[in-house]
Amino acid sequence: MTSQALIRPAWTPATIALMIGGFMIFWPLGLAMLAYILWGDRLEGFRRDVGRSTDRFMGSMRRTGMGQPFATQTGNVAFDDWREKELARLDAERRRLHDAEAEFASYARELRRAKDQEEFDRFMAERRNRRDDGPIVDGQPA
Structure with missing residues (x-):
């Protein structure tokens, strides 16, 4: 989701208005909007985990030999084999x-x-060079 969206999982005027309107129309709608505001940013990860x-x-189930429990045989052997x-x-492929x-x-x-390590190494080198310039008193070189 982009941060520019009008209705996003955040406390924006639009989401607050929808939540209040939902409570006024039918309380489960307001509760659903409140849940979306609070936990909506986690929905994508939740959907991926469920998938x-x-x-x-x-x-x-396929490995244990149960086959596909919801698939039915069509009676056409060639089609069933192809499927x-x-x-x-x-x-x-999946x-x-x-x-x-x-x-x-x-x-x-x-x-x-690697990027973090590079930035840390650069910081440490700059810090070492600063120390070589002399003592630091009250945050300023002496």
């Missing part, structure tokens, strides 16, 4: 994308660590 949990659960192959291919996402997250984390 991953669902993928793991369905994958474990199973496509679903297996899509599952492999796993490959998930691995690439994890690999990129690790790469980005390593870049941030």
